[in-house]
Amino acid sequence: MRPVADRDSAEWWARTAAGEFSVQRCDSCGTLRFPARAYCHRCRTRGWRWQPVAPAGRVESWIVSHQPFLPGATEPYVVVMVRLADAPECVMYGNWRGARPPAAGEPVRAHFTVVDDGLSLIDWAPAGEEGNGAGRGRGGEGPAGRGRDTEDRAG
Numbered sequence: 776m777r778p779v780a781d782r783d784s785a786e787w788w789a790r791t792a793a794g795e796f797s798v799q800r801c802d803s804c805g806t807l808r809f810p811a812r813a814y815c816h817r818c819r820t821r822g823w824r825w826q827p828v829a830p831a832g833r834v835e836s837w838i839v840s841h842q843p844f845l846p847g848a849t850e851p852y853v854v855v856m857v858r859l860a861d862a863p864e865c866v867m868y869g870n871w872r873g874a875r876p877p878a879a880g881e882p883v884r885a886h887f888t889v890v891d892d893g894l895s896l897i898d899w900a901p902a903g904e905e906g907n908g909a910g911r912g913r914g915g916e917g918p919a920g921r922g923r924d925t926e927d928r929a930g
């Protein structure tokens with residue numbers, strides 16, 4: 776299953792394959808947009824450029840699919856919708872790579888999954904859990920076990 780690149784998104788896929796994480800930026804009003812399209816939805820200007828942004832965001836929602844991609848695959852897979860940290864108007868979808876289910880609002884980082892030379896997919900994993908290995912086992916049962924984030928408190 777290879778994603779289909781159209782005229783507007785082909786270069787985005789090429790940049791993603793090169794390890795760049797970017798969205799479009801309107802030349803006129805500066806609005807950031809994703810997915811790629813020919814003109815700005817705000818001001819209708821056609822001029823734009825690629826703007827590299829932080830490969831980070833927060834989980835907005837997700838779906839769990841129980842239809843396996845491949846014959847014999849039994850595990851459900853999760854697709855998350857992520858609102859980008861640097862481009863709050865943009866959301867991106869990708870496979871969830873966390874060992875546990877996603878939580879609404881949790882910070883995540885993009886994970887480039889190389890499919891082949893010309894194609895990488897952007898998946899999402901919990902921020903700060905990369906490289907930690909499997910030290911803690913499964914952990915976190917039930918909604919009470921939430922809240923280790925110190926980075927932003929309500930208020």
Ligand SMILES: [Zn+2]
Pocket residue numbers: 801802803804805806815816817818819820
């Ligand atoms: Zn614009």
